[in-house]
Amino acid sequence: MSSQPAHPTLLIPGPIEFDDAVLQSMSHYSESHVGPGFVATFGETLSMLRKLFQTTDPSAQPFVISGSGTLGWDLVAANLIESGEDVLVLGTGYFSDGFADCLRVYGANVTELKAPVGTKPQLPEIEKALSEKRYKAITVTHVDTSTGVLSELKELSALVHKVSPDTLIIVDGVCSVACEEIDFDAWGLDGVVTASQKAIGCPAGLSISMFSGRAMKAVQARKTPPAAYFASMKNWAPIMQNYEAKKPSYFATPSPQLVHALHTALSQILSKPISERFAAHKAGSDRIKKVVTGLGLKQVAGNPAEQAHGMTAIYLPEGVKGTDLLPILGKKGVVFAGGIHKEIATKYIRFGHMGVSLLDPKRTDVDHALKSLEEGLAECGYKKP
Amino acid sequence: MSSQPAHPTLLIPGPIEFDDAVLQSMSHYSESHVGPGFVATFGETLSMLRKLFQTTDPSAQPFVISGSGTLGWDLVAANLIESGEDVLVLGTGYFSDGFADCLRVYGANVTELKAPVGTKPQLPEIEKALSEKRYKAITVTHVDTSTGVLSELKELSALVHKVSPDTLIIVDGVCSVACEEIDFDAWGLDGVVTASQKAIGCPAGLSISMFSGRAMKAVQARKTPPAAYFASMKNWAPIMQNYEAKKPSYFATPSPQLVHALHTALSQILSKPISERFAAHKAGSDRIKKVVTGLGLKQVAGNPAEQAHGMTAIYLPEGVKGTDLLPILGKKGVVFAGGIHKEIATKYIRFGHMGVSLLDPKRTDVDHALKSLEEGLAECGYKKP
Numbered sequence: 001m002s003s004q005p006a007h008p009t010l011l012i013p014g015p016i017e018f019d020d021a022v023l024q025s026m027s028h029y030s031e032s033h034v035g036p037g038f039v040a041t042f043g044e045t046l047s048m049l050r051k052l053f054q055t056t057d058p059s060a061q062p063f064v065i066s067g068s069g070t071l072g073w074d075l076v077a078a079n080l081i082e083s084g085e086d087v088l089v090l091g092t093g094y095f096s097d098g099f100a101d102c103l104r105v106y107g108a109n110v111t112e113l114k115a116p117v118g119t120k121p122q123l124p125e126i127e128k129a130l131s132e133k134r135y136k137a138i139t140v141t142h143v144d145t146s147t148g149v150l151s152e153l154k155e156l157s158a159l160v161h162k163v164s165p166d167t168l169i170i171v172d173g174v175c176s177v178a179c180e181e182i183d184f185d186a187w188g189l190d191g192v193v194t195a196s197q198k199a200i201g202c203p204a205g206l207s208i209s210m211f212s213g214r215a216m217k218a219v220q221a222r223k224t225p226p227a228a229y230f231a232s233m234k235n236w237a238p239i240m241q242n243y244e245a246k247k248p249s250y251f252a253t254p255s256p257q258l259v260h261a262l263h264t265a266l267s268q269i270l271s272k273p274i275s276e277r278f279a280a281h282k283a284g285s286d287r288i289k290k291v292v293t294g295l296g297l298k299q300v301a302g303n304p305a306e307q308a309h310g311m312t313a314i315y316l317p318e319g320v321k322g323t324d325l326l327p328i329l330g331k332k333g334v335v336f337a338g339g340i341h342k343e344i345a346t347k348y349i350r351f352g353h354m355g356v357s358l359l360d361p362k363r364t365d366v367d368h369a370l371k372s373l374e375e376g377l378a379e380c381g382y383k384k385p
Numbered sequence: 386m387s388s389q390p391a392h393p394t395l396l397i398p399g400p401i402e403f404d405d406a407v408l409q410s411m412s413h414y415s416e417s418h419v420g421p422g423f424v425a426t427f428g429e430t431l432s433m434l435r436k437l438f439q440t441t442d443p444s445a446q447p448f449v450i451s452g453s454g455t456l457g458w459d460l461v462a463a464n465l466i467e468s469g470e471d472v473l474v475l476g477t478g479y480f481s482d483g484f485a486d487c488l489r490v491y492g493a494n495v496t497e498l499k500a501p502v503g504t505k506p507q508l509p510e511i512e513k514a515l516s517e518k519r520y521k522a523i524t525v526t527h528v529d530t531s532t533g534v535l536s537e538l539k540e541l542s543a544l545v546h547k548v549s550p551d552t553l554i555i556v557d558g559v560c561s562v563a564c565e566e567i568d569f570d571a572w573g574l575d576g577v578v579t580a581s582q583k584a585i586g587c588p589a590g591l592s593i594s595m596f597s598g599r600a601m602k603a604v605q606a607r608k609t610p611p612a613a614y615f616a617s618m619k620n621w622a623p624i625m626q627n628y629e630a631k632k633p634s635y636f637a638t639p640s641p642q643l644v645h646a647l648h649t650a651l652s653q654i655l656s657k658p659i660s661e662r663f664a665a666h667k668a669g670s671d672r673i674k675k676v677v678t679g680l681g682l683k684q685v686a687g688n689p690a691e692q693a694h695g696m697t698a699i700y701l702p703e704g705v706k707g708t709d710l711l712p713i714l715g716k717k718g719v720v721f722a723g724g725i726h727k728e729i730a731t732k733y734i735r736f737g738h739m740g741v742s743l744l745d746p747k748r749t750d751v752d753h754a755l756k757s758l759e760e761g762l763a764e765c766g767y768k769k770p
Contacts (some may be wrong), residue, residue: 014638015416015641018415024412026642027409030392030400030588035720067451068637068638068640105610203643229455253399254453255589258590
């Protein structure tokens, strides 16, 4: 039974519903950011992140920094890229556009390979692009939260290693880490940036990332200093290394409460084999998508092989408005998100199904949401085929 | 009686001890960052910040962004200053040095007017510096947390307005906002950046700032775009304006839990006249400094007119090591901080006395700390004169 007061179930693609133990950790008593208790907590948290990302390479470097997930883009853009260097951005929607904007702010010369809404750039065109120019990095939005399109990292990474081996492979994993498989070492990734409030299941406020030894070398090898101060990996790397070695260290004050909550969330995640977590998200997502399809609804991500497992972006049926449906769902205690991709924003809704709402067998969040969706559509005059 | 488990009393100059209601707010159930409930909470929080900073000028703009206090330096450096512009940094210690470093990262041409340890630059030399060059901005660390030196903002601001009226007046208020008087409008300040975990009394994780209409115009008038993405005031200003108008808006996901905690902290602060809060910190600080002096100890900030009211930096007596004294205090349940100013780091300790530890009449934190300090010094072999 939840210690939290009754509240609408938050089923947007982040923030998600949080476990009670995680929320309790948020109200941890105040500790010094350089005291032995918190230093141990932070150090363990960083070590647990290595397991979440499935990396055993000691040269890989985790970062946990106060900020929104967006700060991860600045980490990449201000540290891995120098002004004038070329970056290939795989365009999947709102969030890949944002990453491209951020890269440009720090002087990157960005080439966007844009796919039509609801799809992703395909391997042959990526291979062609990589063969035409020497890119310092390629960025891919693992799950574009604006469309629910899933990118295939393993095959993409193999391609990049084959045709452009010096290109750093950077993943925006904000809506994928802890619900989609990411095998950092085996796939040869160079950077994954994410946030706390999605499948990791910790309240918003932490930028979480993992960079390869190769990426860290690229930071050290810069001809110019990092182009940001708070987002400087050079400023933060020694701090993270010290915390993980259980040594106090200071650059800017971390949030002990958020780090405690992340520690709790990661401890829960790692209490079972991580492969089971990915499989459970896939099975839950398959079930949800089957019901959605059964209701006669289409997904923004049309190709089943390109559908994310932590969220479903659903086109509204002809004649049903999101501004009518979402408040009806709200009255039933279900909070879905509206559209955000500018080309289709009013035409679809988004259903997030990550973390405890899907995994906790005591919770009926998903069943209630699916039932509410069917009822809500009917109340909007929709007749399923 | 506290709902928190027994724990050592955190009396470092931030993070401070937090009120139970604030910590409870940290475990608020999950809400959408664009849902009406949280939008109202965030909007009220921004409006309350105007009261905390004593500004009624509608063109002034508050910001609350996930990040450490350090992010406030990036806000200033990446938005108010363009590459090659001159900035005068008043050098008071570790934190003014950090601000200068941050400004340089974004291309500012920094002149540091450094004062000897434990003092601050004096008005005549500041006037001289301002008359020698046209500075885009002057920065002052209101309380340098490394030394406990307090800068006089009112007189400083009057001087700048007189001799260099176009120069933006920027205050690092990390260790001063909510314990030292700041009269934003009346003093003609252009920017105050601070953090949540000090005298405001909310856990770490939020960069909090206020900028004048003049500063916001300087951002709009830039010849080049802001030099950061996550720290771009151009990206955030419309979001803050929308939240304050109770309209949902999105640039990057804020932390609903931290904003709830900030809302609770600000509600508590503003439940009494803010002048009483400043007076109480002054009275409490005077009492602490009297006891410290009575113990025969000297402060790093030697001039009583230049001593902060939310912290006291205390030189260790001859023969007493911080590495001996601090663990002894820890065993007595009192956590003080070590030194951080590189010239004198091992020679002093820091006692933070902000927020509930000083103001809550049910708490005996300060008395216990002073008693423990006296006992601890005796255990280290110190005999008071």
